[in-house]
Amino acid sequence: xxxxxxxxxxxxxxxxxxxLDNVNLDIQPGxxxxxxxxxxxxxxxxxxxxxxxxxxxxxxxxLGLDPRTHRTELMQQVCFIADVAVLPRWLRVGDAVDFVGGxxxxxxxxxxxxxxxxxxxxxxxRVRELSKGMIVQLHLALVMAIDAxxxxxxxxxxxxxxxxxxEFYNNLLSDYFDEQKTxxxxxxxxxxxxxxxxxxxxxxxxxxxxxxxxxAVGERFxxxxxxxxxxxxxxxxxPLYERQVFGKSIFLFDGIDKARLAELGELHKPSVADLFVxxxxxxxx
Amino acid sequence: MNTNAMKSITPTSKFLWQVKREFWEHRxxxxxxxxxxxxxxxxxxxMALVTAELTARQHGFTxxxxxxxxxxSHIDADEMAKFQGALDLGLITMGFPIRIALFVVVFxxxxxxxxxxxxxxxVLFWKSLPLSDTQTVLSKVxxxxxxxxxxAAIGMIALQLGFLILLSLYAGIHGINALxxxxxxxxxxxxxVKLAVLIPVNALWALPTMGWLLLCSSWARSKPFLWAVMxxxxxxxxxxxxxxxxxxxxxxxxxxxxxxxxGLLSLIPESWISLSSLKALEHAGDDxxxxxxxxxxxxxxxxQFASPNFLIGVAAGVAMIATSIWLRRSRVEAYA
Numbered sequence: 001x002x003x004x005x006x007x008x009x010x011x012x013x014x015x016x017x018x019x020l021d022n023v024n025l026d027i028q029p030g031x032x033x034x035x036x037x038x039x040x041x042x043x044x045x046x047x048x049x050x051x052x053x054x055x056x057x058x059x060x061x062x063l064g065l066d067p068r069t070h071r072t073e074l075m076q077q078v079c080f081i082a083d084v085a086v087l088p089r090w091l092r093v094g095d096a097v098d099f100v101g102g103x104x105x106x107x108x109x110x111x112x113x114x115x116x117x118x119x120x121x122x123x124x125x126r127v128r129e130l131s132k133g134m135i136v137q138l139h140l141a142l143v144m145a146i147d148a149x150x151x152x153x154x155x156x157x158x159x160x161x162x163x164x165x166x167e168f169y170n171n172l173l174s175d176y177f178d179e180q181k182t183x184x185x186x187x188x189x190x191x192x193x194x195x196x197x198x199x200x201x202x203x204x205x206x207x208x209x210x211x212x213x214x215x216a217v218g219e220r221f222x223x224x225x226x227x228x229x230x231x232x233x234x235x236x237x238x239p240l241y242e243r244q245v246f247g248k249s250i251f252l253f254d255g256i257d258k259a260r261l262a263e264l265g266e267l268h269k270p271s272v273a274d275l276f277v278x279x280x281x282x283x284x285x
Numbered sequence: 286m287n288t289n290a291m292k293s294i295t296p297t298s299k300f301l302w303q304v305k306r307e308f309w310e311h312r313x314x315x316x317x318x319x320x321x322x323x324x325x326x327x328x329x330x331x332m333a334l335v336t337a338e339l340t341a342r343q344h345g346f347t348x349x350x351x352x353x354x355x356x357x358s359h360i361d362a363d364e365m366a367k368f369q370g371a372l373d374l375g376l377i378t379m380g381f382p383i384r385i386a387l388f389v390v391v392f393x394x395x396x397x398x399x400x401x402x403x404x405x406x407x408v409l410f411w412k413s414l415p416l417s418d419t420q421t422v423l424s425k426v427x428x429x430x431x432x433x434x435x436x437a438a439i440g441m442i443a444l445q446l447g448f449l450i451l452l453s454l455y456a457g458i459h460g461i462n463a464l465x466x467x468x469x470x471x472x473x474x475x476x477x478v479k480l481a482v483l484i485p486v487n488a489l490w491a492l493p494t495m496g497w498l499l500l501c502s503s504w505a506r507s508k509p510f511l512w513a514v515m516x517x518x519x520x521x522x523x524x525x526x527x528x529x530x531x532x533x534x535x536x537x538x539x540x541x542x543x544x545x546x547x548g549l550l551s552l553i554p555e556s557w558i559s560l561s562s563l564k565a566l567e568h569a570g571d572d573x574x575x576x577x578x579x580x581x582x583x584x585x586x587x588x589q590f591a592s593p594n595f596l597i598g599v600a601a602g603v604a605m606i607a608t609s610i611w612l613r614r615s616r617v618e619a620y621a
Contacts, residue, residue, distance in 0.1 A: 080413035088407035102302035
């Protein structure tokens with residue numbers, strides 16, 4: 001199958017700052033990929049390059065097209081939600097539906113109206129009259145009514161309460177996602193989306209430091225809760241990360257035999273958030 | 286699983302949707318401004334007529350020694366022609382406030398056209414749709430140079446009609462049937478055709494200003510107004526200063542008129558009418574209507590097209606619009 005996104009040696013500098021440093025990516029169809037990194041790690045720059053919104057060095061192909069030269073063509077197959085604040089405030093809901101229907105060949109008006117009917121949004125309202133949560137419902141309804149191959153979400157639920165956040169991802173999973181579609185999402189609320197991800201990408205200082213499927217993550221990484229007497233033995237196995245809880249040490253290991261680790265203490269599957277903290281340590285130091 | 290059949294959408298219909306979007310966003314400036322000005326002017330005219338009427342009732346109202354009731358019977362063919370000329374002149378110049386408002390509206394529209402959506406980040410929404418930057422920028426050019434002037438022309442026509450109705454009513458009160466004097470279909474239609482023809486002429490003339498404002502709008506990371514206005518003015522001041530120093534043989538008057546003026550003020554409707562031909566008006570004698578008619582004659586308009594001032598302006602405008610399209614590709618950030 002052809003890759004949805006394929007990058008080789010993708011680089012981008014802003015003056016002396018390296019935003020992307022020789023990034024290689026290979027995203028296959030039917031995946032939900034989480035692109036996770038601290039602030040300023042290059043997430044948004046990577047997404048901008050994929051969307052043809054920024055110049056870059058290296059090779060990048062999205063659905064077989066170069067986003068720099070085929071942006072208009074590409075946007076028929078790619079949808080994009082930046083964050084809640086990007087819908088123009090003067091726009092009326094009804095006009096927004098008419099407009100997207102008027103310019104997007106893959107937009108289904110019926111589907112959009114069905115999705116909006118589930119919300120409290122009325123066609124005569126302007127975006128400025130909607131709450132943050134309703135704006136994102138509107139944006140999601142517009143985007144989900146487009147039969148696109150790649151959906152890019154950049155902090156789509158920033159500043160929303162938990163009800164809207166849950167609803168957002170539930171809608172995406174139940175009414176949108178299928179094996180022909182690919183979703184690439186960045187967020188800081190990893191713990192809320194880790195169960196829906198199929199793939200994980202960690203980005204740190206412009207480099208991809210982890211690129212694995214969630215299954216592989218489960219196999220590679222393990223967390224062990226160790227009593228103080230075993231701590232030195234655990235440290236000898238070179239853990240990625242160590243933290244203290246209730247007088248015990250919790251160690252995070254990468255690629256160490258599970259049977260060996262089980263001898264040291266209680267074994268857990270690490271959360272993506274723990275993995276993230278372990279991987280990113282020293283970022284702001 | 287392609288559940289939705291692909292609709293085919295022509296570039297033309299995409300373009301029209303984008304012009305419509307500009308209308309949605311700027312309905313107030315484009316549509317309501319000329320209509321409200323027309324309404325306010327008509328209200329003032331009505332008040333003036335009522336005042337005149339009340340004064341006349343008290344003191345007996347005469348015009349050039351003729352009592353108004355006798356006016357109709359005292360007008361001969363020669364006077365009638367003069368009256369028509371004066372009426373035409375009045376109807377044309379009446380639209381002046383609407384034209385000035387159009388200039389202000391379109392000036393600020395163009396300054397914000399490629400900046401405001403970057404400042405509020407809604408550019409990210411527009412850019413998430415399959416719309417080319419070329420079409421986006423051209424739709425804004427069309428909205429500013431065609432759509433807004435069309436609404437202004439509608440406002441002017443509404444104003445003229447309202448004025449004629451008021452005048453007819455006023456005359457009617459005095460038992461004069463003013464219809465044959467005021468409502469000459471050939472004059473009115475000729476005038477409206479002229480208004481329509483002036484739209485593309487003004488649009489082409491305005492291209493350098495439109496291009497410059499759009500260029501600043503797509504380039505500036507903040508304060509596009511300052512860049513757009515201060516840059517040419519500072520350049521003009523510099524040129525004047527250099528000339529005062531006698532360092533080079535630079536003609537600062539030429540610079541102010543052709544660079545600063547054309548770059549900032551060409552959006553003023555009919556500003557292509559040159560000063561020299563305006564001066565000719567002073568010698569037009571007692572028929573200024575005819576002289577104005579000559580200024581706006583098709584012959585004079587055609588002459589404009591042939592002038593280097595006009596053609597170089599068009600070329601400069603097109604070049605600056607092309608540059609704004611190019612900038613629009615990758616400039617998505619701005620500071621509000």
